[in-house]
Amino acid sequence: MFGALSSKMRDAEKIVFVTGAGISQESGISTFRGKDGLWRKYDAMQLATIDAFYENPKLVWEWYEERRKNIMSAKPNAGHDAIAKIEKFRPTRVLTQNIDGLHQRAGSTQVYELHGSIIRIKCTVCDFKETATSGFSDLPPLCRCKNILRPDVVWFGEALPQDVWTGAIQEASSCDLMVVVGTSLAVSPANLLPVYAKQGGALLVEVNPEETPMSKAMDLSLRSSAANALPQMLEIFQ
Numbered sequence: 001m002f003g004a005l006s007s008k009m010r011d012a013e014k015i016v017f018v019t020g021a022g023i024s025q026e027s028g029i030s031t032f033r034g035k036d037g038l039w040r041k042y043d044a045m046q047l048a049t050i051d052a053f054y055e056n057p058k059l060v061w062e063w064y065e066e067r068r069k070n071i072m073s074a075k076p077n078a079g080h081d082a083i084a085k086i087e088k089f090r091p092t093r094v095l096t097q098n099i100d101g102l103h104q105r106a107g108s109t110q111v112y113e114l115h116g117s118i119i120r121i122k123c124t125v126c127d128f129k130e131t132a133t134s135g136f137s138d139l140p141p142l143c144r145c146k147n148i149l150r151p152d153v154v155w156f157g158e159a160l161p162q163d164v165w166t167g168a169i170q171e172a173s174s175c176d177l178m179v180v181v182g183t184s185l186a187v188s189p190a191n192l193l194p195v196y197a198k199q200g201g202a203l204l205v206e207v208n209p210e211e212t213p214m215s216k217a218m219d220l221s222l223r224s225s226a227a228n229a230l231p232q233m234l235e236i237f238q
């Protein structure tokens with residue numbers, strides 16, 4: 001599967017994975033784009049905005065509650081597991097756009113959550129923030145300060161958490177091998193991470209059944225699913 005590249009990959013001292021919705025697809029979690037990205041009759045892209053939230057907080061909360069239930073009952077797949085195992089052999093970082101926590105549940109310890117987490121909620125007004133694994137009886141849930149609570153995720157038009165983003169750029173710029181898995185690379189600024197890696201001289205490998213805007217810049221593009229390709233990649237480092 002990796003051909004002549006496997007020895008160069010084996011030489012990598014530091015590995016960075018950039019992951020997106022596609023890595024969790026085989027755990028039964030929908031991706032965003034394409035037909036998969038429709039919930040009821042709504043386009044996921046239209047729901048993931050601060051404007052949509054303030055226009056109809058109940059609707060957006062219903063979307064998140066349904067996804068949260070699905071995520072809680074989902075399990076990491078062979079792709080998440082392989083990344084967690086690679087950490088036993090090489091310093092490994094995971095820069096994920098996913099909010100599902102599946103990398104951590106698989107055992108990865110160095111995970112940068114670029115777009116936040118569905119497992120946390122925060123107040124739209126005060127500093128209140130907490131972990132919330134159970135459902136809410138009334139939607140939208142309210143804070144003690146009487147304002148609306150929201151999922152602690154990053155919507156379009158919002159900045160990524162500053163410290164997470166700064167750390168992610170540092171990791172991307174200083175790795176020897178970047179593996180980009182299951183992301184359409186349609187969303188900025190996360191789609192710049194492979195550019196930082198390339199500028200830093202890293203080897204670039206992509207795992208995606210479909211072509212992406214960065215495919216031509218990759219040293220290797222594997223047209224494969226994450227759960228199929230990543231366990232084979234693990235064998236290189238074992």
Ligand code: BJW
Pocket residue numbers: 019020021022023025026031032033034037048097098099115153154155156157158159160181182183184185186187188189207208209210212224225226227
């Ligand atoms: C498999 C597979 C298998 C399938 N194995 N692979 C014009 C107007 C307004 C804004 C902008 C604009 N132009 C650019 C912007 C900026 C905007 C943006 O990028 N928009 C584009 C859509 C054009 N970005 C932002 O707004 C970001 N913030 C920002 O820029 O801030 C600037 C700022 C500075 C200072 C002050 C204020 C602001 C924020 C972006 C936040 C994105 N949020 C979401 C929702 C998160 C919460 C939630 O999950 O609900 O993040 S949107 C959604 O897209 C989610 C994802 O993390 C993200 C990326 O999607 P991803 O992961 O790539 O999934 P898909 O579905 O696109 O792709 C799946 C891939 O997997 C496919 O390629 C499949 O082929 C593959 N696949 N099965 C492997 N089994």
Ligand code: ZN
Pocket residue numbers: 123124125126127128143144145146147
């Ligand atoms: Zn509050």
